[in-house]
Amino acid sequence: MAEQCKMSAAMHSISLSEERSYVLKVDGYSRAKALLKNGERVTSTPFVVGGHDWAVRYYPNGSYEDCEYFISLHLVLESANAEDVKAKFKFSVLDENGEPVPSYSYTHPMVTFSSKGESYGNFMKKAHLEASAHIRDDCLTIRCDVTVIHHEETRVPPSDxxxxxxxxxxxxxxxxxxxxxxxxxxxxxxxxxxxxxxxxxxxxxxxxxxxxxxxxxxxxxxxxxxxxxxxxxxxxxxxxxxxxxxxxxxxxxxxxxxxxxxxxxxxxxxxxxxIDSSMVATSLVLSEQHGFHRLKEACLQFLASPSNLEAMVASDGYEHLKSSCPPVLKEVISRILPAELKVANDIIMEMWK
Structure with missing residues (x-):
C-alpha cells in the first residue's frame, strides 16, 4: 500500500484556541482493507496543533471487534508529558474538489486528552462509503480539523x-x-x-x-x-x-x-x-385625559362592536365618561354609525352640551 499523509497549509490561530486541518490520503484503499485485520491500523505522521503533537490513526476494518464493518478514525495525542489537553475535532471525507462531504462528516465535541497515547474516534460504515463516489481510483481522502482550546471560554452570567x-x-x-x-x-x-x-x-x-x-x-x-x-x-x-x-x-x-x-x-x-366592557369607559377617560393614544385607539376598536358598546353603556364607568369626555363619546358613536346618520349624531351631541 502506498500511504501518503499531507498537512494542509490552512491554519489560523485565535486567543482562546488554535485550529489546524490535516489531510490524510490513503492510496490503495482496497489493499489496506485486505492486509490489515480488525484492530490493526496505519498511523499518520505527527502534526502540531496548539503546541502539541497529534496523529490520525486509520483502521480500515474497525478498531474494535464489533465494528469490523466500519472504518475507524482516531485522533491521538502524541506529545510526551502532556496533561489535560482540551480539544474538539471533525473528520470529513473530501470530494473530488477537496470539499468536505456533509453526509460523511463527523464532529466530535470537546474532550480532554489526559496523557500521551489517549485517543478518541469516529466510525464510517464501509458499505455506504464504497457505494458512494468518494473513493476514486482506489483512493480515499479524509480531512481532520482539530481545535485545541487553550483556555475554557467563560460564560458571562446575565446581569444582576x-x-x-x-x-x-x-x-x-x-x-x-x-x-x-x-x-x-x-x-x-x-x-x-x-x-x-x-x-x-x-x-x-x-x-x-x-x-x-x-x-x-x-x-x-x-x-x-x-x-x-x-x-x-x-x-x-x-x-x-x-x-x-x-x-x-x-x-x-x-x-x-x-x-x-x-x-x-x-x-x-x-x-x-x-380591555373589557366593565373597564373600557374608564380606560377611555384615562387615555383622553393623559394623551395615551394607543390605549384610546384600542378602546375605540373594542367599542366598534355594537354588543361591546351596549355593555359599556350599562357599566359603572359610562356616566363618568359621558360627563367628563363628551367628545370621546361622540367619536365612539361616529365610528359605528353609517355616514348618513352622522349628521343626526352631531345634532344629538349638541343637545347634550
Whole structure:
C-alpha cells in the first residue's frame, strides 16, 4: 500500500484556541482493507496543533471487534508529558474538489486528552462509503480539523444589577430621601431616582434639593401601592407582581407624571391587551385625559362592536365618561354609525352640551 499523509497549509490561530486541518490520503484503499485485520491500523505522521503533537490513526476494518464493518478514525495525542489537553475535532471525507462531504462528516465535541497515547474516534460504515463516489481510483481522502482550546471560554452570567438595586431599595441602605404617600413612608436614594427620571432629577437636584433633605416629601395624589410599584420599577426595571387593571391604570398615570417611558409602554400595552366592557369607559377617560393614544385607539376598536358598546353603556364607568369626555363619546358613536346618520349624531351631541 502506498500511504501518503499531507498537512494542509490552512491554519489560523485565535486567543482562546488554535485550529489546524490535516489531510490524510490513503492510496490503495482496497489493499489496506485486505492486509490489515480488525484492530490493526496505519498511523499518520505527527502534526502540531496548539503546541502539541497529534496523529490520525486509520483502521480500515474497525478498531474494535464489533465494528469490523466500519472504518475507524482516531485522533491521538502524541506529545510526551502532556496533561489535560482540551480539544474538539471533525473528520470529513473530501470530494473530488477537496470539499468536505456533509453526509460523511463527523464532529466530535470537546474532550480532554489526559496523557500521551489517549485517543478518541469516529466510525464510517464501509458499505455506504464504497457505494458512494468518494473513493476514486482506489483512493480515499479524509480531512481532520482539530481545535485545541487553550483556555475554557467563560460564560458571562446575565446581569444582576437589578437584584442589587432591588436589595438596596428593600434594605434602605444609605437612603437619603423619605416620601410620605397616603400615610405610608418610603425611603429612597436621590441619585437613583434622578438617574431614572428627568422629573425626579429636576425636583431632587434642583429647587427642592434642600427641602427634600430636611423633611419627608409629601405626595398627596397617589396611592401607596402605586408609588411602591413605581419605586420598584425604578430600581429593578420590572413590576413587582401581577397587578389588576385598575392599578395598572394608576401606575400608567404615575409613569407619565414622572416621565418613565418604558414603564408607560409596559402599562399601556397591558391595558390594551385587557380591555373589557366593565373597564373600557374608564380606560377611555384615562387615555383622553393623559394623551395615551394607543390605549384610546384600542378602546375605540373594542367599542366598534355594537354588543361591546351596549355593555359599556350599562357599566359603572359610562356616566363618568359621558360627563367628563363628551367628545370621546361622540367619536365612539361616529365610528359605528353609517355616514348618513352622522349628521343626526352631531345634532344629538349638541343637545347634550
Amino acid at each position: 444589577l437589578h437584584q442589587h438595586l432591588g436589595d438596596l431599595l428593600m434594605n434602605k441602605d444609605s437612603a437619603d430621601l423619605t416620601f410620605q404617600v397616603s400615610g405610608e413612608k418610603f425611603s429612597a436614594h436621590r441619585c437613583v431616582l434622578a438617574a431614572r427620571s428627568l422629573v425626579f432629577e429636576a425636583e431632587l437636584l434642583g429647587a427642592m434639593k434642600e427641602s427634600s433633605s430636611a423633611s419627608p416629601i409629601e405626595i398627596s395624589d397617589m396611592e401607596a401601592d402605586v408609588f411602591n410599584s413605581l419605586l420598584h420599577f425604578i430600581y429593578t426595571d420590572s413590576l413587582p407582581r401581577v397587578l389588576d387593571v385598575v392599578t395598572d391604570g394608576h401606575i400608567l398615570v404615575a409613569a407619565d407624571r414622572y416621565n418613565i417611558g418604558r414603564l408607560k409602554l409596559i402599562c399601556e400595552e397591558k391595558l390594551c391587551n385587557h
